[in-house]
Amino acid sequence: MKKPNSQPKNNTAGQTYRGRFAPSPSGELHFGSLLAAMASYADARAHNGQWLLRIDDIDQARVVPDSAEHIIRTLEQLGFEWDESIYYQSRHIRDYRQALNTLNEKKLTYPCFCSRKQIKTRSSNGIYPGTCRPDNQAEQTGTDKECAIRIRVPGHPLNFMDQIQGDYTQQLAQEVGDFIIYRRDKVFTYQLSIVVDEYLSNITHIIRGRDLIDSTPRQIYLQQQLGYPTPIYAHIPLAVTPQQLKLSKLSRARKVRCDLPTLVQAARFLGQDIAPDNHYQSLQDFWQHLFDIWQLKRVPKMEKIEIMY
Numbered sequence: 311m312k313k314p315n316s317q318p319k320n321n322t323a324g325q326t327y328r329g330r331f332a333p334s335p336s337g338e339l340h341f342g343s344l345l346a347a348m349a350s351y352a353d354a355r356a357h358n359g360q361w362l363l364r365i366d367d368i369d370q371a372r373v374v375p376d377s378a379e380h381i382i383r384t385l386e387q388l389g390f391e392w393d394e395s396i397y398y399q400s401r402h403i404r405d406y407r408q409a410l411n412t413l414n415e416k417k418l419t420y421p422c423f424c425s426r427k428q429i430k431t432r433s434s435n436g437i438y439p440g441t442c443r444p445d446n447q448a449e450q451t452g453t454d455k456e457c458a459i460r461i462r463v464p465g466h467p468l469n470f471m472d473q474i475q476g477d478y479t480q481q482l483a484q485e486v487g488d489f490i491i492y493r494r495d496k497v498f499t500y501q502l503s504i505v506v507d508e509y510l511s512n513i514t515h516i517i518r519g520r521d522l523i524d525s526t527p528r529q530i531y532l533q534q535q536l537g538y539p540t541p542i543y544a545h546i547p548l549a550v551t552p553q554q555l556k557l558s559k560l561s562r563a564r565k566v567r568c569d570l571p572t573l574v575q576a577a578r579f580l581g582q583d584i585a586p587d588n589h590y591q592s593l594q595d596f597w598q599h600l601f602d603i604w605q606l607k608r609v610p611k612m613e614k615i616e617i618m619y
């Protein structure tokens with residue numbers, strides 16, 4: 311019998327390393343996203359792997375006009391070179407729908423008609439109490455009304471080994487609850503869309519910010535239900551201001567400077583033993599050196615790192 315709480319096998323062994331960077335086009339590239347871009351890029355190249363760029367533009371209401379172009383241009387100016395053509399989530403709606411249909415057919419989903427306010431009054435911790443689960447209702451009411459689609463979560467814990475943060479376990483039922491995969495405003499959620507994206511792009515290694523670690527068990531659960539392989543995960547510490555503000559949340563989070571000192575500063579935040587910027591003739595020279603010395607295990611195992619901003 312399958313052990314319910316066994317770690318997901320990373321069934322990507324033997325495949326070519328494929329990493330990615332997936333910014334949301336909701337502003338300029340700031341120092342925090344540069345760290346995620348650099349860590350995923352350097353680790354891919356240090357493994358002679360491929361590195362892809364994806365624009366997470368599924369939530370069109372949050373897209374800031376021209377910011378995808380700005381991010382792409384900034385990455386180019388910093389000397390990043392991605393493989394293959396850029397993947398845009400907005401061109402994959404049909405793929406997300408197909409995944410949703412698969413989950414529907416497995417009877418894992420149900421419509422939810424609750425408003426945020428109703429959930430707040432019914433649950434003391436804000437976790438969805440399963441009000442609309444079909445087994446809690448004599449009959450489905452108002453299926454013609456606008457609703458979100460939720461997925462049932464299992465009662466057993468989900469666990470994975472993070473390459474930086476170590477062993478991570480989450481009880482989806484108690485800590486997250488049945489979560490939304492399709493929103494009332496007819497947008498596929500981050501959790502479902504990126505699981506499909508990583509699968510379609512054959513991503514084997516995901517390196518991203520520590521703020522996303524608590525989404526990982528939900529994504530592993532979706533991979534398991536959809537029959538997708540589970541990539542290897544590593545979560546880098548989050549760059550925060552001395553006031554503990556996340557850079558992406560700062561309206562004044564400015565665009566990174568496209569120069570060698572910025573790249574050297576980023577590499578040092580990632581714990582890499584990199585030479586000072588006057589050591590390098592060019593950006594290419596810097597990158598080649600970083601690929602040669604890169605070690606993921608040197609990235610600090612911390613939740614946050616403060617940067618002067």
Ligand SMILES: [Zn+2]
Nearest residue numbers: 422423424442
């Ligand atoms: Zn509900």
